[in-house]
Amino acid sequence: MGQFKTLKFHPLAAAILVLGTSNLMAQTDNGEQPVIQFGEVVVAADRNPATKEKDATTVVVERTQLEEQQPESIAQALKYEPNIQVEGGPRYSNQAPNIRGLSGVRVLQTIDGARQNFNSGHRGTYQLDPELLKQVEVKKGPASSLWGSGAIGGVVAMSTKSAADLLKSGDAVGGYLKQELGSNGSSSETTAAIYGVSGEFDYLVNGSVSDHDNVEIGGGEELENSASENTALLARGGFNISDNQRVDLSLRHNNREEGVPSNPNANVGTSSPLVERDITDQNVTANYWVQALEGKHTSRLTIFRNDTQFEEFRPTQGETGQNDNTEVSTTGIAITNATDGLGAQWVYGLDWYQDEVTTVRDGDNRPQNLNADTDVLGLYAQAAFTFADAFTLTPGVRYDRFEANSQQLVDSTREDTAVSPAIAASVKATEWLNLSASYAKAFRAPGVEEMYTQGTHYAYGDFSFMGMGFLANTFIPNPDLKAEEAQNAELRADVAFSGLATDSDQLTASATVFRNRVDNFIEQVVINPHFMFGFPMNTTYLNVDEAELKGFELSANYLVNDLEVGASYGQTEGKDLSDDSYLSSIPADKFVLDLGYYFLQRDLKTGLRTSVVSAQDQLPAEETREYDSYTLADAYVTWEPATGNLNGLKLGLALDNLADEEYRVAFQELYMPGRNIKLSASYRF
Numbered sequence: 001m002g003q004f005k006t007l008k009f010h011p012l013a014a015a016i017l018v019l020g021t022s023n024l025m026a027q028t029d030n031g032e033q034p035v036i037q038f039g040e041v042v043v044a045a046d047r048n049p050a051t052k053e054k055d056a057t058t059v060v061v062e063r064t065q066l067e068e069q070q071p072e073s074i075a076q077a078l079k080y081e082p083n084i085q086v087e088g089g090p091r092y093s094n095q096a097p098n099i100r101g102l103s104g105v106r107v108l109q110t111i112d113g114a115r116q117n118f119n120s121g122h123r124g125t126y127q128l129d130p131e132l133l134k135q136v137e138v139k140k141g142p143a144s145s146l147w148g149s150g151a152i153g154g155v156v157a158m159s160t161k162s163a164a165d166l167l168k169s170g171d172a173v174g175g176y177l178k179q180e181l182g183s184n185g186s187s188s189e190t191t192a193a194i195y196g197v198s199g200e201f202d203y204l205v206n207g208s209v210s211d212h213d214n215v216e217i218g219g220g221e222e223l224e225n226s227a228s229e230n231t232a233l234l235a236r237g238g239f240n241i242s243d244n245q246r247v248d249l250s251l252r253h254n255n256r257e258e259g260v261p262s263n264p265n266a267n268v269g270t271s272s273p274l275v276e277r278d279i280t281d282q283n284v285t286a287n288y289w290v291q292a293l294e295g296k297h298t299s300r301l302t303i304f305r306n307d308t309q310f311e312e313f314r315p316t317q318g319e320t321g322q323n324d325n326t327e328v329s330t331t332g333i334a335i336t337n338a339t340d341g342l343g344a345q346w347v348y349g350l351d352w353y354q355d356e357v358t359t360v361r362d363g364d365n366r367p368q369n370l371n372a373d374t375d376v377l378g379l380y381a382q383a384a385f386t387f388a389d390a391f392t393l394t395p396g397v398r399y400d401r402f403e404a405n406s407q408q409l410v411d412s413t414r415e416d417t418a419v420s421p422a423i424a425a426s427v428k429a430t431e432w433l434n435l436s437a438s439y440a441k442a443f444r445a446p447g448v449e450e451m452y453t454q455g456t457h458y459a460y461g462d463f464s465f466m467g468m469g470f471l472a473n474t475f476i477p478n479p480d481l482k483a484e485e486a487q488n489a490e491l492r493a494d495v496a497f498s499g500l501a502t503d504s505d506q507l508t509a510s511a512t513v514f515r516n517r518v519d520n521f522i523e524q525v526v527i528n529p530h531f532m533f534g535f536p537m538n539t540t541y542l543n544v545d546e547a548e549l550k551g552f553e554l555s556a557n558y559l560v561n562d563l564e565v566g567a568s569y570g571q572t573e574g575k576d577l578s579d580d581s582y583l584s585s586i587p588a589d590k591f592v593l594d595l596g597y598y599f600l601q602r603d604l605k606t607g608l609r610t611s612v613v614s615a616q617d618q619l620p621a622e623e624t625r626e627y628d629s630y631t632l633a634d635a636y637v638t639w640e641p642a643t644g645n646l647n648g649l650k651l652g653l654a655l656d657n658l659a660d661e662e663y664r665v666a667f668q669e670l671y672m673p674g675r676n677i678k679l680s681a682s683y684r685f
Helices: 011-025 063-069 448-452
Strands: 058-062 084-087 096-099 107-111 133-140 154-160 173-182 187-198 201-212 228-242 245-261 274-292 297-314 322-341 344-361 370-387 391-406 414-428 433-444 455-462 470-475 484-498 506-519 522-529 536-543 547-560 563-576 590-599 604-613 630-639 649-656 676-684
Touching: 058 063, 063 133, 063 630, 063 649, 096 107, 096 133, 344 448, 370 448, 391 448
Parallel strands: 107 154, 470 536
Antiparallel strands: 058 133, 084 096, 133 154, 173 187, 173 676, 187 201, 201 228, 228 245, 245 274, 274 297, 297 322, 322 344, 344 370, 370 391, 391 414, 414 433, 433 484, 455 470, 484 506, 506 547, 522 536, 547 563, 563 590, 590 604, 604 630, 630 649, 649 676
């Protein structure tokens, strides 16, 4: 990392340049447009706008599994994956995935290619209703060479539904109605959508309204202050300008109202008062695609604006309560290109985004208001060279410039740069075996809250009777924080067989070993103990740990006729290299068995997913809680007639935590929800 002193490159100029070049490339030598069938393109975890095929290292949870599972949060949709666990406790709005021991700001999330950068205190960061999703993709491990800051633990790339995903073949218009009911918390969700196509224009409007009462943890005990109401809306419109050009505009709106502790992964107490929250998340994303060179080049321009606002009221604080407002706005441009040429497939582009963070806090002895912004520009390129159809070498590199500034602090401007290289190699050893190895460096720039927070953290009380006045723990800003840096090495083997027992069966399996070293961990620490009482008088953010995260993952899937069998196992170990102590927030070892079977000409499917989670006994010295082993059994049944008068109807039954197990996820304070029987009925017309 170093100071950036050269000429700044304006992202809008780059966008105009790239689009102009793409339009020129779209012309053939005689000036005519090449006739290219412009189908749906997907930009997700691997950032390739020209392919629909996922990389073998990318986990994909498709709409079929989402409908089987009926997850209450994005993290719940990923809970069966090896080395991924649900963090944030039992309150669904606060849940987030932990990937190989890293979570929060160390895992980047995107929706339809747009970065989701909201992060503030104990507030939830995933603001999308799973009902609006087409699929969720996860790239485990550092991915800064493509995505830049924040992807040192991985990427969660979400894609929303479109008209093309839902329209029946040959139909010009369609829609669906859906009702879901859950026994735990008496939950209810009503969803409706209408979508269609008219000429070159297609559209979709999809909305949902949901609410649930207090959650019951395993054993039947009610968790107070865990009820919420949520409204979600997605509107999309697309237009095919020509056979090789398309524009798409989407609008998202999500509003959640809830009364929870200020730290939702805890109970209400003196350090975590009750907060009445009104959360509004809004997004506008515009996409423009163009293909050229007879389909050998694809460009995508994404322009987006996110605005997430938490309006909070603390009724128990003071005579009139306290009002807080936290708002994070992100404006961004992303240009992604894929080109076949010069002996390789190239993926390259530009990212620019600006975060604006504003907080308004009411009352005395509180953190001071924050008004800060971050400006990031990144350029990246990756090339896949294939030799003899057997060996592929994929080098990549990314350059980022980061600038932050606070309106409250003098001389607070911070400028840094980072270079994130990566290289991967794979060899098709036999028809059934593929071996690969990769090495990647990644970084996470410090956030404005970490650098600029000041004011009172929490109060000890009035000690005037002792001549010491009012005592409190106070935030000390630290604008000189170093960026977190990761170095990840990974080995992987993939096998695929067919025709083992029958002519139609298929077996796939993979094994992965990884080692991720993360330096300059940014942590909130309390310092400067009082000379008389001993309690800490200050809080600040410091670069502390040098962490090593290592482990492995095994998975296998077998398909034969109407039977599906899947199994996976994941293990991660995390240590602080400075003193060889164990790290917190490391997922416990987990084994998952997934069985599914089709009946009635595949109209009816039943399934059972069993998760066996080991006790987490690799604990830091300061950890006083114990995290026992537990076994969870989830089941589902779906019925969707393919023909006849009932075609379009789909019924679902999902049963979570069948045994009503009382369990706690490693390093989380509260126990998780108990048994939940979920019913769904939808009709497509």
